[in-house]
Amino acid sequence: MVDTLRAFADEVTRVAREVGTDGRLGGQARVRGAGGTWKDLTDNVNSMAQNLTSQVRNIALVTTAVARGDLSKKIDVDARGEILELKTTINTMVDRLSAFAAEVTRVAREVGTEGKLGGQAEVLGVSGTWQRLTESVNHLAGNLTAQIRAIAAVTIAVTTGDLTRHITVDASGEVAELKDNINQMIANLKETTGTNQEQDWLKTSVARIFRLMQGHRDLATLTSLVMSELPPIVSAQHGTFFLATDADGSVTLERAASYGARLGNDAPTRFRLGESLVGQAAWDKKTITMSGAPPDYVKISSSLGSADPVNVIVLPVLFEGQVLGVIELSSVHEFTGVHHDLLEQLKEAIGVNINTIRAASRTEGLLIESQRLAQELRAQQEELRRSNTELAEKAELLARQNRDIEAKNVKLEEASQLEERARQIAVASRYKSEFLANMSHELRTPLNSILIMAKLLADNLDGNLNAKQVELARTVYRAGNDLLHLINNVLDLAKIEAGRMEVLPVPVELSELVGYIESLYRPLAAEKALEFTVVIEPDVPASLETDRYRLQQILRNLLSNAVKFTHTGSVALRIRLADRSEVTRSALRSAVRRIAFDVEDSGIGIPADKLSLVFEAFQQGDGTTSRTYGGSGLGLSITRELTLLLGGELKVYSEPDHGSIFTLYLPVDAGDVMPSSTAAADLRAPSEPDEAAAAPDELWAEPVEEPAAEVPATGEPTRFHGEKVLIVDDDPRNTLALATLLEAYGLRVARAEDGAAGLRALQDADDIALVLMDVMMPGLDGNATTARIRAMPRYRDLPIIAVTAKAMKGDRERSLASGATDYITKPVDADHLLRLVARYVG
Incomplete structure (x- = not known):
């Protein structure tokens, strides 16, 4: 019994310790040989341990699942008493956690995934932490809903063009940054949109006024148009337009148009440069702005009353730095920045139109x-x-x-x-x-x-x-x-004919002569799609002695005619040594070396009955008024006489519709000239005998000269800075032309109608930098006037350029001897005159 009780006590104690103290569930007491009451006690202990094990393990299973996030399990073990209460409590906790999780999941899905804002979690019967968690989730969803709806409302307003809205909802963190960025974006967009609207208004207004100003040819109409259109655009209620006029070198600003102005006897209509703000703006060429005008400065009035202006603008109208007028505007409001920009752009446009009208008037x-x-x-x-x-x-x-x-x-x-x-x-x-x-x-x-x-x-x-x-x-x-x-x-x-033409023999390099001819006639031939060739045969000397300019003049006449009268085919110049038999006069066939210049073309040719006419002055192959080719008929007559002066001879071979060959024969040495009273020539059609009778020879119309060069439309002309030039000339037309030319390039001009007036002009003025002196004048001519000027010590170094239309031998020397600094002939070449003036006044 004692052993059995001891064994029973040990087993019960072990099971109690393992289950109750050590927490090792599942233990069972085993007592051998026990029966009766001891066996019942052992079975009761084991039943208690078994029940406790199953209950605790079931509770542990459920709580472990909850801890892992699994809310699908509940305590289903049989229990009583406090264990039953614990079971009920835990199962209730699981249910509430499931409901809480479902609501939180629903709110998160609706708000975070599906974008359904405004959702709230509703969990009944929760308190403490669960209630706080539920309130936190709802607060999160509520804040997010409010923030996103505020952002959406503002962005929708921006999308529809409303830039007055801003996001005002409370936010923090990244949402606060997003809020600030969107608000800054709206502010930037509002500023940019405003700027763009102002620029669009500015461009549209400038274009409209510029368009309205086009086509007007009268300054009164233009100024009235500007004053009727400009003040309303810039919200001005009062304005005047003054035009600049130049009389005797003095610039005056005269009132031309007004807007909303009360024009009485006391209202000024004219200002000088520097006088009042109008004159000052014109003098400085800068806009003057006055804010807060003093009382009684000017009254902006209507039939119902009047008011003082708040802002006044005085605007100079400019063209290439020159003041053409002044516009004054006043307003009861401040002029905005875009108003200033508009006025600054329009002052140049208005100036362009004023200058165009004035220039058109001058042009007419x-x-x-x-x-x-x-x-x-x-x-x-x-x-x-x-x-x-x-x-x-x-x-x-x-x-x-x-x-x-x-x-x-x-x-x-x-x-x-x-x-x-x-x-x-x-x-x-x-x-x-x-x-x-x-x-x-x-x-x-x-x-x-x-x-x-x-x-x-x-x-x-x-x-x-x-x-x-x-x-x-x-x-x-x-x-x-x-x-x-x-x-x-x-x-x-x-x-x-008068025997006054002189020749100056000099060595002429044929290669230079060919280069000169090529540069003149290859472009002309190319324009007419003609083949143009120049050939020098190998045995021709490198140079000949003759008058360079007269030889060039002869070849120009011949080649110009060849190009003029050839429409298809070719024009050629061949330079060769002439055969002795080619010269008409037999006395010259032996010793004199001659160079032949053949000018050949495939043009219209010359009829045989016209060969004797084309070299006569004022004669042409076709002398009717309906002739195809114009001209005076002098070119070939001069060529014949120049050939004679150079001691040469001309021959022509021609056939109608097959072209012509003109041959110029010149001696290689100037001393070997041919005897001349008439010009030697040979005029033959190809079918005529070699020794045809001599007669005047040349093509049947005058040459097309090259001195008529195209007038350049643009360039970089000489510019001056107000230097004064005195023109002494008895012809008012010539004086007007020269004065207009010089003034166009920045010079001031004084005029005198004869020599005596020129002397008086010099004595009355001390700023004359140069004199243009016409040589031929009645009474005191140009040379005599120049001599008197040089006799005055103060004008010994004054540049004087003599201008003459006579251009006869000795004229230049006489003008220079009288004291002229330089000499120029009429018609005056404008560029040459400007270069001369620049040389002496620069």
Whole structure:
């Protein structure tokens, strides 16, 4: 019994210790040999241990699952008493945790995943931590809902163009950063949008006013338009427009238009530069702004009342730095920045239109003057033709007189005969020379005005002429040059006939001559799609001795005609040694070396019955008024005479519709000249015999000269800085042309109508930097006036440029001897004159 009790006690104690103390569940008491009450006790202990083990393990299983997040398990073991209460409590906890988790999951899914804002977790019967957790989740969802809805509302407003909204909901962390960024974005967008709207308004307003100003040709209309349109745009209620006028070198600002102004007797209408803010703005060429105008400065009034302006702007109207007017505006409001920008842009645009109208007015005046000069020129051309006819008659008369004198003096002594002939020739030569000088002056003086004015218009320095007007001016310029060439041809021919043409033999390199010809005629041939070749045969000497300029003139005439009368095919120049048999006069076939210049073309050719006419002055192959090719018929006549002067000979071979060959023969050495009274020539069609009778020879119309160069439309002209030039000339047309030219390039001009007036002008002014002195003037001519100026010590170094239209031998030397610094002939080349002026006043 004792052993059994001891064993029972040990087992019960072990099971109690393992289960109750050590927490090792599942233990069972085993007592061998126990029966009866001890066995029942053992079974009760084991039953208690078993129940406790299953209950605790079930509780542990559920709590472990809960701890792991599994809320699907509950305590299902049988229990009673406190264990049952514990079971119920734990199962209730699991249910509430499941409900809490489901609500939190639902809210998280709706808010975080599905985007359904405003959701709240609803868990009944929770308190303590679970209630706080539920409230935290709901607070989180509520804050997130409020923040996102606030951001959405503002962004929707921005999308619809409403930039007045801002996000005002409380936020922190990244949401606060997002809130601040969106608010900053709205502010930036509002500022940018405002700026863009202002710029759009600015561009639209400038374009509108600029468009309205286009096409007006009257300054009164333009200023009225500006004052009716500009003040309302910048919210001004009062304004005046002053135009700048230049009278006698003094700039005055005169009121031309107004807006909302009360114009009484006390309202000023004119200001000088620097006078009042209007004159000061014009003087400084800067905008003047005045804020807070004092009382009684000006009243902005209507029929119902008046008010003082808050802001006043005085705006100079400029064009290329020149003040053309001043606009004054006042307003009862402050002018905004965009208003200032608009006014600054418009002052240049308004200036451009004012300058355009004034330039158009000046252009019309110049065109009228040009037309008048052209009419005078036509009248002078008619006078020239009559004079030429008279000259021819007088020349014929002189020739008959000379023949009569020679016949009467045949029986006189040889010395007396030669002396008398010399005297008669001298008289005739002097008469022709004086006539040529006077005609040169009478023709070149008006032509000088035409060329200078036409070139000024063609240069279009102010850029105010359209393309058609520039082309018209160029046409006038080219026509004037053509007339100049005609005058030069007539004078050259007359000089030759009068024996006043001189030659200056110098060594002429053929390679340089070829380069000169190539540069002139290859472009002309290319324009007509003609083949152009120049060939020098190997045995030709490298140079010949002759007058370089006269040889160039002859070849230019021949080649110009070849290009002019050839429409398809080729033009060629061949330089070779001439065969002795080619020269017409047999006396020259032996010793003299000659160079032949062959000018060959595939052009229209010359009929055989016209060969004897084309070398005569004023004669052409087609002399009708309906002829295809224009010209005076002087070029080949001059070429024939120049060939004679150079000791040469001309031959022509021609066949209609098959072209022509003109051959110029010149001696290699200037001493080996051919005997000349007429020009040696050979005029033959290809079918005629080799020894055709000599006759005048050349092509059947005058050459197309190259001195008529295209007037450049643009360039970099010489610019001056207000230096003063005195023009002394009795011809007002010439004075006007020269003054217009010089003033266009920045010079000031004083004028005197004769030599005495020029001397007085010099004595009255101390700022004259240079004098342009016309040589031919009535009374005190240019040379005498120059000599008197040089006699005054203060003007010994004053630059004086002599200007003459006579251009006869000795004229230059006489002008320089009288004290002229330099010399220039009419028609004056504008660029050459400007270079001379720049040399002496720079």
